[in-house]
Amino acid sequence: MGVSVSAIIPVYNGEAFLQDAIESILQQTQRVSEIIIIDDGSKDKSFDIAVSISKSSLIPIKVFKQQNSGVSVARNLGLVKSSGDLVAFLDVDDIWMPTKIEKQLALYDELKSDEAFVFTDYYLDYENDTCRAFTGYSDYNVCTQSNFSKEDFQLAFIRRNFVGTASTVMFNRELALKIGGFNNRLNHSEDFDFILRYSQHGCVYAINEPLATKRSHGANLSGDLKLHFWSHYTALKSNIDLTSSFTRFNYRREVEYEMMLSHDMYLIRFCNQVYELSIKKGLKEYFKAILKMKTFRGLKEFSKAFIRKVIRTASFGVIKRT
Template identity: 35%
Template sequence: MDEIKDQNLVSVITPTYNSETYIRDTIESVREQTYPHWEMIIVDDGSTDNTISIIEKYQNEDNRIRLIPLKKNQGAAVARNKAMKNAQGRYIAFLDSDDQWLPEKLERQLLFMNQHDYAFSYTKYLEVHSDDQHNKVVTIPDSVEYNDLLKNCVIGCLTVILDRNKIDKIEMVNIRARQDYALWLNLTRRGFKAFGLQETLAKYRVRHNSISSNKIKMAKQNWKVYREVEKLSLSKSVWYFMHYAYFKLRKYIV
């Protein structure tokens, strides 16, 4: 297990790439947390815009913010893993550079985890669209296990907190997309049940030019996770992919 230097510290894991439009809001949402014991490790994945200069200004203002620049673009998995290797806190929390947390996110979720002795938790979140007309709260089940997640990933990466005192190895597989989903599968396959806090504590920005907004690409990535990461048989992959397609279709129809 990596060394944990502070048992009360939350290490916020934030990969960035050309995020100058949104990174201020993301950082401010962490600085506004009612729970003050955090460090924000931002790994810049070779940005070519003003992202780094914006982060450096915040770093100079708040010593809880740490910037690690990568020389070339290597993908979100590499950036997140780099941040986690440099994390000093007991807790790992994920927040991408275009998303935000509500002020009580860390306080409420840590209380939830500590009261019930959970290692892996997630929450509801708000999907925010650019027109502000189609925003909606994403609902969640009270808990999920491995087979549940194979059918439908109900866990938003921006809501997850993991307890490193209980989970020995936390590392994302190096794939182009769905590396967070692959990590949730890895953890639940290892026996760490994920528990949902029924509170809306984060805002997910829906960007129509992102990888996750391209339905065909996402379907291909999900198939890749089944076959190449989880090593499922063809028949099992087809079975779970049918569930994946059903839940996606139902979501878009609704």
Template identity: 30%
Template sequence: MKKPIVSIVIPVYNKAAFVRETLESALGQTYPNLEIVLVDDGSTDGSFEILKEYFAKYPDKIQLIDQENQGVSVATNVGTAAARGEYIQFLDADDLLSPDKINRQIKLLESQSESVLASCEWRMFQDNPKKSYPIPYGVFRDFNFGLDLLLQFWNHQEMNQPGVYLTHRSLIEKAGPWDESMTINQDGEFFTRVLLHAEKVLFESKGNVYYRSPGEGNVSQQKSAKAIKSLLDSYQCYEREVLKFEDSKRVRIALKKVYQKFIYDVFPHYPDLIAKAESLIQNLGVAEKTYIGGPKFQLLSKLLGFKNALRLKRFLG
């Protein structure tokens, strides 16, 4: 039986310092039937020249698309549309995959329906993946429903790096494209929709994604008002999508914690956006007290209240 094609979709914008290592990681996969779809999003640092070099060397394995700068979501959607694979592996242009990552996940999915998603562990590193370190999260396990994984994220302020997933094309088609209007947390919003359509999530315990610790130029490190507004917009998308799927007390409690985490992250800046997040919390109608942050901050919140605990935390630095 012929193995399904897996497409590794890599949007690239000004990653000349790292993209060679990422490409070697993709080309070094032990899974035999794969293609790499590279979308250069108007790079100005020599990234495109590196991509052309690899395309010339591996023309049967690489698709190369060049476009004007339109943002990572547009580039990802273009790459996904061009991909020939039955399964899609998204990969940031500065992150790495362990050599057996895709092969192990394909084996896990072989006997499953198209609505089952595979995940794996992600580890942080700076310069050398051999010196990567684990993240102590509770997401590294199987989940009977995609929603259960989302609730784990939201209740415990955890996340998955998008490269951990191997996703069947039909699941992506059900979820819809990446939202091209967003400037931050595009992956979180997109995979919220994917997970809501997922029958279950199977965790592969030995393959890894190596997530390069973000630097100052990383999109996820944006602190502009536009980026912060886009972040809150993405959380409202969570709310809209998940309540269509299940409008329950447990979901509303988890959403309340999402908005609390937003306030926790931006306080005392952007008071208008904080006020909006507080209004969104009120609209959820959750009477129960909810607490986020580490044990010390949660204790402070219980003693002083959430906002006073934040004021004290900022005062103490």
């Protein structure tokens, strides 16, 4: 399969990680055609580092700078500025294993489908089997079957985002642009939203081998539970709205229900998290959420959670979080 691959790195204040990220691309056993770096208004030396490395790189490196607008806007600019048939994202604080691109392209060649979406297992901080992201989970297995429907994938994916990080994915650039790229309103759960929409048009496949390392540090957004719950709720609401407006993203009824149920559960989690940070603000969010519930099961779970919070509030702290 004679396709070209563009590697895209969005970066914001990533001077401590950028060189390692770029080196992991340059050391691939299967070369990419270009590296696109989008500096999202960094206040450190990220842009200068990228430009400096580009001057001596054997692979073309194109560096662009934008006002700080968030990761989704940066990724979308990367899609526009790249020219490859396929694109592969790498978060600036992550690294690729040397054979990542080679093994993903081998699967594309086997699939005979350039609109497929391929992701891989990855390491969490340390390169040993005990730190593999897929360990202990079986959800992703639906993507390793020889014959499965998009609904099979979507139902499993909505229940748990087993893709996990954009640093393992590879997909068709043109199709990504056709579906509108990443949601600019989201700086968290934007990958979940994008993959769900992409799966309406291209099958999603997994490689059960860790081909990237996701590194944790104090600046990671992934530790912000309030932001995570709200963003995931917003992503689900957006996709439910797409279905109700009868667009080309019109999901099957069973998938729509799973989205609505997950929507309700994430909204409850968001309210719970706000309550733990501020009782007054939390109760306000609960009252606002009542009319947003979309399923009977969600409403039941919401009622139980809300009643528990009312009782805790009335006890003046005597009853603790359970």
